[in-house]
Amino acid sequence: MILPDYRAHKAPSRAAAIQALCEKMAQRLSTECPACRAPGFGHVNVEHGLPCSFCGSATQAIAADIHGCGRCTHQIRTPRNHALAAPEWCDYCNS
Ligand SMILES: [Zn+2]
Numbered sequence: 001m002i003l004p005d006y007r008a009h010k011a012p013s014r015a016a017a018i019q020a021l022c023e024k025m026a027q028r029l030s031t032e033c034p035a036c037r038a039p040g041f042g043h044v045n046v047e048h049g050l051p052c053s054f055c056g057s058a059t060q061a062i063a064a065d066i067h068g069c070g071r072c073t074h075q076i077r078t079p080r081n082h083a084l085a086a087p088e089w090c091d092y093c094n095s
């Protein structure tokens with residue numbers, strides 16, 4: 001006698017989310033560090049301080065993503081698309 005797997009039917013979105021997570025991790029593990037060739041090179045940090053579009057001072061908005069290696073100190077900084085932050089993010093303009 002074969003019992004139907006109710007758990008899989010009850011939580012299809014959760015199963016899909018887990019699969020997506022696994023694929024993301026697998027992709028990261030397959031990414032080699034360009035400096036030392038160790039697997040697992042990926043996103044490790046963000047860099048704040050995007051300049052305010054109104055006054056030019058550094059804000060808390062994210063300016064770039066930092067990808068790094070778990071073995072060596074190699075890091076790559078990838079600037080985000082926007083070059084300036086909206087004044088809403090600026091401490092100076094909002095004080
Ligand atoms: Zn400002």
Ligand SMILES: [Zn+2]
Nearest residue numbers: 033036069072
């Ligand atoms: Zn490395």
